[in-house]
Amino acid sequence: MLADRVIRFIGDPAADRFDTLALEAFAHQYASNPPYRAYCKIRGVSPERVSRWEEIPVVHTDAFKEHELACGTPQATFLTTGTKYGQEKRGRHLLPRLDVYRASALANFSRHVVPKGGKFRIFALAPSLAAAPHSSLAQMLDWVVREFGSSVGYYLEGGRLDTDKVRADLREASLERTPVLILALTRALVVLAHAWGWPDRAAVGRNRVPLPPGSRIMDTGGNKGLERAVSRHEIFAVAEELFGIDPFQVINEYGMTEMCSQFYDDTRACTVFENEASRRKIVPHWVRTRVVDPATLEEVGEGGRGLLVHFDLANVESVSAILTEDIGERRGSGFEIIGRVSAATPRGCSLAIENGGPVVVGSGFDFIRGRA
Amino acid sequence: MNERFPSAGAIGATCRRLIEAGRELRRIPTSLICRGLGELCQNWLEPDWPERRQAIQGLTAETGFPAKAIELCLDNLFGELDGRALEAVVSSEIGDPEAVGAEVRGPNLTFHVLAGNIPGVGIFGVVAALLLGAPSLVKASSREPLLPTLFARSLLKAGCERAGVLASAVEVVSWPGGRLDLEEVALDACESALVYGDANTISAYASRAPAKLIAYGPRMSAGLILGDCAKDLPHVAATAGLNVALFDQRGCLSPQFFLVEEPCLAAEFARLLADELRRLAEALPRSPLDLEGAAQLRTFVERCRWLSLSGGCRDLFSDEESLRWVVAVFETPDLIPFFPANRVVTVAPVRHLEMAVSLLASRTGELEAVGVAGEMSRLQPHLPHLAASGVARVCRLERLQRPPFSWPQGGRRRLASLARWLAFEKAGSERE
Numbered sequence: 001m002l003a004d005r006v007i008r009f010i011g012d013p014a015a016d017r018f019d020t021l022a023l024e025a026f027a028h029q030y031a032s033n034p035p036y037r038a039y040c041k042i043r044g045v046s047p048e049r050v051s052r053w054e055e056i057p058v059v060h061t062d063a064f065k066e067h068e069l070a071c072g073t074p075q076a077t078f079l080t081t082g083t084k085y086g087q088e089k090r091g092r093h094l095l096p097r098l099d100v101y102r103a104s105a106l107a108n109f110s111r112h113v114v115p116k117g118g119k120f121r122i123f124a125l126a127p128s129l130a131a132a133p134h135s136s137l138a139q140m141l142d143w144v145v146r147e148f149g150s151s152v153g154y155y156l157e158g159g160r161l162d163t164d165k166v167r168a169d170l171r172e173a174s175l176e177r178t179p180v181l182i183l184a185l186t187r188a189l190v191v192l193a194h195a196w197g198w199p200d201r202a203a204v205g206r207n208r209v210p211l212p213p214g215s216r217i218m219d220t221g222g223n224k225g226l227e228r229a230v231s232r233h234e235i236f237a238v239a240e241e242l243f244g245i246d247p248f249q250v251i252n253e254y255g256m257t258e259m260c261s262q263f264y265d266d267t268r269a270c271t272v273f274e275n276e277a278s279r280r281k282i283v284p285h286w287v288r289t290r291v292v293d294p295a296t297l298e299e300v301g302e303g304g305r306g307l308l309v310h311f312d313l314a315n316v317e318s319v320s321a322i323l324t325e326d327i328g329e330r331r332g333s334g335f336e337i338i339g340r341v342s343a344a345t346p347r348g349c350s351l352a353i354e355n356g357g358p359v360v361v362g363s364g365f366d367f368i369r370g371r372a
Numbered sequence: 373m374n375e376r377f378p379s380a381g382a383i384g385a386t387c388r389r390l391i392e393a394g395r396e397l398r399r400i401p402t403s404l405i406c407r408g409l410g411e412l413c414q415n416w417l418e419p420d421w422p423e424r425r426q427a428i429q430g431l432t433a434e435t436g437f438p439a440k441a442i443e444l445c446l447d448n449l450f451g452e453l454d455g456r457a458l459e460a461v462v463s464s465e466i467g468d469p470e471a472v473g474a475e476v477r478g479p480n481l482t483f484h485v486l487a488g489n490i491p492g493v494g495i496f497g498v499v500a501a502l503l504l505g506a507p508s509l510v511k512a513s514s515r516e517p518l519l520p521t522l523f524a525r526s527l528l529k530a531g532c533e534r535a536g537v538l539a540s541a542v543e544v545v546s547w548p549g550g551r552l553d554l555e556e557v558a559l560d561a562c563e564s565a566l567v568y569g570d571a572n573t574i575s576a577y578a579s580r581a582p583a584k585l586i587a588y589g590p591r592m593s594a595g596l597i598l599g600d601c602a603k604d605l606p607h608v609a610a611t612a613g614l615n616v617a618l619f620d621q622r623g624c625l626s627p628q629f630f631l632v633e634e635p636c637l638a639a640e641f642a643r644l645l646a647d648e649l650r651r652l653a654e655a656l657p658r659s660p661l662d663l664e665g666a667a668q669l670r671t672f673v674e675r676c677r678w679l680s681l682s683g684g685c686r687d688l689f690s691d692e693e694s695l696r697w698v699v700a701v702f703e704t705p706d707l708i709p710f711f712p713a714n715r716v717v718t719v720a721p722v723r724h725l726e727m728a729v730s731l732l733a734s735r736t737g738e739l740e741a742v743g744v745a746g747e748m749s750r751l752q753p754h755l756p757h758l759a760a761s762g763v764a765r766v767c768r769l770e771r772l773q774r775p776p777f778s779w780p781q782g783g784r785r786r787l788a789s790l791a792r793w794l795a796f797e798k799a800g801s802e803r804e
Contacts, residue, residue: 035678039678039681042677042680042681043677060670060671060674060675060678062674062675063674063678066678066679066681066682293666294663294666294667295661295666295669295694296694296695297670306663307667307670323674325667327663327664327667341664341671342664342668
């Protein structure tokens with residue numbers, strides 16, 4: 001089956017060709033995903049008319065709110081948080097093949113977060129799968145815990161972070177040799193830092209828990225849920241001062257419910273403190289990402305900004321070509337997240353441009369798109 | 373601190389000077405101010421008037437709107453400010469013009485906070501203040517400081533003997549939003565603050581000076597095509613198209629959606645409107661879109677396409693290559709997802725006028741005006757319903773973007789909302 005070939009390709013880029021798989025994925029989705037087929041017909045596109053993956057019709061993330069975009073009976077359904085337009089419908093990503101998601105998530109995670117493998121004592125500052133069964137992030141973290149955890153503690157339950165328990169358990173872990181892996185919503189990390197006295201250096205010094213060598217942090221979700229935007233530099237400083245973790249071991253992840261694949265910081269570039277412009281996300285070999293002009297959907301050049309469009313082979317059983325509302329900047333073979341399109345409101349005679357400001361939601365900082 | 377912007381001390385000194393200038397201003401009879409301003413504004417309509425030429429040139433560069441749109445903007449704005457119109461508003465809202473400065477007075481200082489969406493917004497407010505003998509400190513938008521500045525400067529040429537006094541009673545300044553220190557000084561000094569802004573801006577001012585605030589928050593307008601227009605639909609669509617294209621729907625008088633009463637066909641109106649917008653994309657090009665605007669437009673179009681699968685969106689006309697304009701026809705207005713502006717207009721059919729009024733009135737607080745094509749008198753019985761939902765103006769569609777000075781923007785009368793009255797009760801009781 002095509003999904004099995006995609007799994008093999010994720011594990012071994014020599015096993016197949018992206019372009020071939022992409023066209024086959026489109027043909028499969030056109031045949032087996034009725035709403036997508038109807039949409040393609042509106043656009044006047046069918047598999048016979050497409051010779052390059054770039055020509056495959058992209059599906060706006062909004063469509064996941066209205067339609068069941070799956071190529072069969074789902075094994076799992078993941079929901080977005082759906083906060084952008086208030087109490088409206090939540091997006092639903094139906095997955096007929098969970099194993100493709102697992103293959104993609106673990107391959108990418110291991111490559112960027114634990115390239116040398118090993119087992120970690122895991123601190124999850126994020127909801128557990130039991131607490132959030134429809135969270136694609138919780139599902140991914142659950143697999144990570146099973147694969148790379150020697151033990152695990154979940155500290156975010158019911159939206160509340162148990163900061164005292166985190167400190168007590170981290171102190172205990174600091175006495176052991178097993179490295180610690182902190183899997184955190186970025187906002188939870190910030191909440192923890194403030195609970196420990198950040199940015200008061202003296203208070204942080206009293207609460208500081210230096211973690212064993214090899215410890216690291218994967219954070220995701222960016223500024224979402226935070227009252228104030230927190231820069232990446234501040235996160236690095238928090239990691240260093242609270243846990244003694246080197247910025248090279250603080251890896252930011254960007255993902256979204258509608259996609260089975262994620263993107264991680266190129267840590268070599270991202271930790272260059274003096275050069276924020278060098279930060280970028282790495283695109284795995286089974287994904288293609290374009291930064292496009294929203295009006296024309298034409299790709300922008302190096303350094304240009306536009307909407308992010310992903311073609312994710314791991315979405316083989318739903319829809320692979322995704323048009324997001326995330327604003328990105330093209331950086332070499334990767335990209336960086338700049339912000340997210342805000343909800344449109346009537347402008348009246350009254351939009352104070354200098355107060356409202358354009359585009360940038362998470363300036364220079366990553367965020368998760370409605371995933372947790 | 374950026375040295376281009378004034379200091380708190382300088383703002384304080386300006387406020388004191390303006391308040392002093394107000395004393396001189398109040399010595400000028402209101403009828404004289406009406407005539408002087410009226411003549412001045414008629415000069416603004418002259419193609420060779422230096423300030424007009426400067427405004428057209430500068431605003432085209434500053435706002436990105438084409439010169440033709442700026443010309444229309446100036447014509448619409450100053451064409452409504454002739455002496456008779458000003459006198460009529462004074463008479464209607466205040467009564468005897470000689471009462472100004474006697475039992476009726478304006479604020480000692482009016483602080484205007486302008487937004488930069490479209491040029492000219494806020495000029496009516498400055499004129500209203502002058503008619504009440506009130507000086508004005510105008511915080512122009514850093515995006516569009518030119519027209520307020522040129523207008524203030526042109527007051528020296530007002531057609532009355534004391535033009536210098538008028539000019540000395542208006543000062544235009546600019547600083548970036550959020551400079552609380554500067555805003556504090558102006559708010560402390562003024563008696564009234566007319567603030568245009570988004571919800572955040574309004575609430576920021578409201579929390580500091582609630583009693584002084586006259587707020588103009590985000591609003592939009594709608595078009596209503598009545599059934600008797602069926603034979604005249606091409607002309608109506610052309611008028612609608614110009615209203616959509618002018619200022620790219622960034623003003624509160626810009627129509628964002630149209631309701632079309634049967635037997636007019638919404639689909640036919642939409643097709644004609646699309647033709648007109650296609651033409652205007654060349655004749656009156658859209659100002660450049662920022663990334664956010666373009667992205668919202670894309671979201672809207674994609675949402676319409678997916679809604680068309682479920683029948684919610686009946687038709688979608690657009691300039692596919694670059695989305696310079698979009699017309700979407702919806703089953704009912706309830707399904708319209710949002711209003712991205714920038715020449716994105718939605719059309720929905722309604723079976724009868726009552727249904728249209730009910731749909732319009734359901735947008736409580738959102739609608740500034742309704743532009744009507746067809747027999748206006750049919751609206752008369754429905755005005756209370758519309759007024760109750762906060763609609764401030766019902767007018768002919770062709771007049772939508774050319775409001776008279778008497779337009780009660782945001783539901784408030786222009787002079788009366790600024791004026792303070794003294795009642796002189798000579799008798800012991802009204803019965804005596």
